[in-house]
Amino acid sequence: MESTLSRDEIALQARARAFSQAVVRPRAAAIDRDEQYPWDIVKALAEAGFVGMTVPTALGGQGRSFLDAVLVIEEMAKSCTVTARIVVETNMGAISTVMAYGSEAQKKLAARLVLEGDKPAICITEPDAGSDALAMTTRADRRGDVFIINGRKHWITGAGVSRLHLIFARVFDERGHELGIGGFLAARDESQGLRVARREQTMGLRGMPEGQLVFENLEVPASMAVLPPSGFSRGFADLMNAYNSQRVGAGTVAMGIAAGALDHALEWAKTREQFGRKIGEFQGLQWMLADMQTQLTASRLMLYTAARSRGPNGSAFPDPMLAAQAKIFASESAIKIVNDALQFFGARGYSRELPLERMARDVRMFTIGGGTAQVLRTLVASKMLGWKLPQTRDGYSPNPSLRDAAE
Ligand code: FAD
Numbered sequence: 169m170e171s172t173l174s175r176d177e178i179a180l181q182a183r184a185r186a187f188s189q190a191v192v193r194p195r196a197a198a199i200d201r202d203e204q205y206p207w208d209i210v211k212a213l214a215e216a217g218f219v220g221m222t223v224p225t226a227l228g229g230q231g232r233s234f235l236d237a238v239l240v241i242e243e244m245a246k247s248c249t250v251t252a253r254i255v256v257e258t259n260m261g262a263i264s265t266v267m268a269y270g271s272e273a274q275k276k277l278a279a280r281l282v283l284e285g286d287k288p289a290i291c292i293t294e295p296d297a298g299s300d301a302l303a304m305t306t307r308a309d310r311r312g313d314v315f316i317i318n319g320r321k322h323w324i325t326g327a328g329v330s331r332l333h334l335i336f337a338r339v340f341d342e343r344g345h346e347l348g349i350g351g352f353l354a355a356r357d358e359s360q361g362l363r364v365a366r367r368e369q370t371m372g373l374r375g376m377p378e379g380q381l382v383f384e385n386l387e388v389p390a391s392m393a394v395l396p397p398s399g400f401s402r403g404f405a406d407l408m409n410a411y412n413s414q415r416v417g418a419g420t421v422a423m424g425i426a427a428g429a430l431d432h433a434l435e436w437a438k439t440r441e442q443f444g445r446k447i448g449e450f451q452g453l454q455w456m457l458a459d460m461q462t463q464l465t466a467s468r469l470m471l472y473t474a475a476r477s478r479g480p481n482g483s484a485f486p487d488p489m490l491a492a493q494a495k496i497f498a499s500e501s502a503i504k505i506v507n508d509a510l511q512f513f514g515a516r517g518y519s520r521e522l523p524l525e526r527m528a529r530d531v532r533m534f535t536i537g538g539g540t541a542q543v544l545r546t547l548v549a550s551k552m553l554g555w556k557l558p559q560t561r562d563g564y565s566p567n568p569s570l571r572d573a574a575e
Pocket residue numbers: 289290291292293297298299300322323324325326373378533536537538539540541542543546559
């Protein structure tokens with residue numbers, strides 16, 4: 169696999185692996201047990217230059233590629249999923265949206281915060297608008313030089329720890345006419361109308377808060393609207409385009425967890441004895457190992473390919489079709505690989521003293537967050553058929569231009 173990487177990429181990967189083993193691995197179990205966001209790890213990541221890697225050098229970053237980020241994410245995920253997700257969100261997602269579509273002032277603000285270690289939050293999902301994100305009701309009303317945002321989001325990663333928020337809302341002009349869905353940058357300030365209402369009780373990924381956010385007359389300067397050249401009417405599609413990097417990042421976290429679990433299983437297969445033989449001598453387990461490795465290699469190749477790709481029309485982001493396929497395949501394979509790795513350990517695999525049960529809880533998320541495996545399949549099929557596939561029963565949308573723009 170390394171033969172597909174440049175010397176610089178291999179060196180970065182090796183540095184990330186050493187950091188992961190020395191700094192992250194010893195902390196992983198406690199981060200899960202204590203359910204606390206690991207500020208010490210954030211500081212160490214920032215000092216080691218693993219946050220804001222993709223930020224342009226002119227803004228203080230390293231101008232690195234999405235593939236570079238993928239290589240680092242995989243190494244972190246082998247040890248600790250929460251750490252890997254911090255690397256995703258400080259190099260992809262909201263930060264790359266701002267770098268692609270933001271004004272100079274927005275870019276400076278986002279670069280400064282991320283390079284200090286802030287993990288920006290992306291605020292799209294609402295209680296009644298999940299897969300159907302266009303059904304969101306959070307609104308931003310123009311009042312002179314500001315937008316007033318009201319609404320509620322849930323399952324927002326980083327709620328309560330993120331400073332920078334990229335908030336998606338329906339935009340209305342001064343006369344109350346709807347313009348489309350836009351993104352707005354706001355720094356968290358509980359006194360100014362951005363409130364964390366509750367923390368979700370999650371199955372895994374417990375060191376990373378997921379929470380409900382309430383916007384109550386949150387005032388955002390009009391200059392903090394992240395506006396692609398297409399404006400508000402088609403802007404949501406462009407802004408969501410940035411999500412293709414986040415998808416590759418999320419798939420990589422799943423793949424990295426699987427790689428870590430497989431390392432453990434392989435080692436145990438060579439160590440544990442039953443019937444007077446190493447358990448790795450049993451063909452039943454050998455074939456499991458071979459299947460796990462095959463799925464892992466395929467996932468890794470799909471993710472690298474997606475990370476290197478670019479979408480149509482000069483997109484700065486991975487190709488949507490490749491990103492969707494890579495996330496579907498990597499996330500579903502990873503669940504199976506981790507489950508099989510746990511099986512190698514028998515009863516020990518079920519114990520909280522080993523990392524396998526944590527990995528099994530963590531990996532389960534990746535077919536859900538960032539576009540479910542079902543919704544991503546619809547995206548892939550739509551591109552294959554060359555058809556729009558509206559999911560409402562009659563293809564109806566209260567705002568057809570918006571729905572067109574998002575497809
Ligand atoms: P629903 O949309 O209610 O779907 C329920 C089920 O129906 C799913 O299996 C889905 O695949 C299926 N389904 C729905 N529509 C279709 C269809 N048309 N065809 C076939 N099947 C369909 N959101 C954010 O905005 N920001 C975040 O930072 C964020 N972080 C998250 C972190 C975690 C750990 C999790 C679990 C979620 C996070 N989310 C975040 C929310 C996530 O994006 C949504 O959960 C996801 O989009 C699905 O929405 P939903 O949960 O409402 O499920």
